[in-house]
Amino acid sequence: MSDLSQPTPEVALARRRAAGWGDLVLRQPLAVSGAAILFCMVLAALLAPAIAPIDPLFLDPLRRLRPPNEINWFGTDQFGRDVFSRVVYGSRVSLIVGASVAVLSIIIGLAIGLVAGYVRWLDVLVMRIMDGLMAIPGVLLAIALVSLSGASLLTVIVAITVPEVPRVVRLVRSVVLTVREEPYVEAAIAVGTRLPLILVRHVLPNSIPPLIVQATYVCASAMLTEAILSFLGAGTPPEIPSWGNMMAEGRLFFPIAPRIVLLPGIALALTILAVNVLGDGLRDRLDPKLAKRV
């Protein structure tokens, strides 16, 4: 008969998992709450029609600038549109822009950074170009790009990606420069491994953890830039409800109805905070060297 005091492997695994989750909450309460807030935001964005049944674009001239009531939880704006619906739908724009810019700039930055870090003659040229791009204020470059190529969600995403890429390139390059001096890379070269294989097998895995951390920061910064562009009038087209657009349109009525400006502002700040806190938690876990420095 087996010893009953010893749990079966399945039970042990389940216990370890439960302990792992509890442990995570205890050790990184901020990061976990950030992830939870973000999860709710994603849920709200996906289920927007169910959560906010009033059409965010529906104009009701008879119900303009109403204070919060049982139909319009956050009241209505100067055109009689439901502010709650618009805030809920606004999460879609921020999340789409944040995620797309993060993925795009990581992919582009990774490709350029790997090549720059490994091909010496290209390195100088590429890094000078990146230094130049980084010297141009990102917000200004993005507004100029959007305004020159016409506002649409796609141009906003591309315009925000351009100033983010150099930062990713720098990060990837610095990883490449450290990894290429490692004995195992030297060994790989010695046995005749070709360059593409070295990059994929040795350099790439080393750059993944810092890149995941960087991706969260890029995402937060992209959501911020999108809101700034929309707020300044050169971002997401005004007919799409985004938090920046709502604040821009509501600012004239700020003294009468501050909630039209403040509520989307709170949603924006909360989302960016959640992503940043999640990023800090990931950094502490995935990239201890960086965590020590900052």
Added chain:
Amino acid sequence: MLAFIANRILSTIPVMAVVAFVVFLLLRLSPGDPAAVIAGDYATAEQVERIRSQLGLDLPIHTQFVSWLGRILRGDLGVSIFSNLPVTTLIAQRVEPTLMLALSTIVFSILVAVPLGVLAAWKANTWIDRAVMVFAVIGFSVPVFVLGYFLIYGFALGLNWFPVQGYRSPFDGLGQFARHIALPTLTLSAIFIALIARITRATVLEVLSEDYIRTARAKGQIERKVLFQHALKNAAVPIVTVIGLGIALLIGGVVVTESVFNIPGLGRLVVDAILKRDYPIIQGLILLFSFIYILLNLLIDITYTFLDPRIRY
């Protein structure tokens, strides 16, 4: 020393060349005919033609770049399409509010953030430390314009301590100037304070574990001197670095803050120009901001060699 400084100055030339090239390309990259875009939907063919020749768009592209670069190097940023005034004149008219806002923000941020960071490091892992760090994360996450509206709501509309919007020159009376610049400065400082306090805490914490700190304490040096003379002095380089990096944030923040508080500075000038597609102003101001960024970071690199004589490149 001189060789290093000369070297560092020379290294900015390729960066500035890239900036100039990107700024030049901005106009050419836009789809369609830039002259037609500037002229608007209701322009006649002659008006489009006039703008085209005014901008030199009818010349081959390399000729355009060379002549444009030549004019930039002589300090000629061109003429605004809409107001017909030289861009340099427009910049000169608008530079004061922006400069005042930037200076007051930098001074205020450093005065608040450095003691806060030192305090957090000194009281590491206590509730004071945690409060400072939570504040830093929040300060870094709340967008400039969101914070601006909350401050207007609380301090201008609610308590009526400060005016809601506008700007007064310090040359027309310091009291009014201070009342008008207070909220914008507070708004723009939050992110800077967060950034500087965080790095100050991290580096001072590192320095506090050094042997010379133990020596200083062992010989009976008072704690204030240990913190501010021994620890802070040795933590100066990363703090100065982060202030340099923050210049980029500051420039972006100035543009937004000026819009929120209706301050007639360079930020408003560039936003208005972008919305109206006044290319010479857009190009001139992006060049100017990038140039300031490069110049300030150059100065910071040079101050390293004074702060830490071991640093040579």
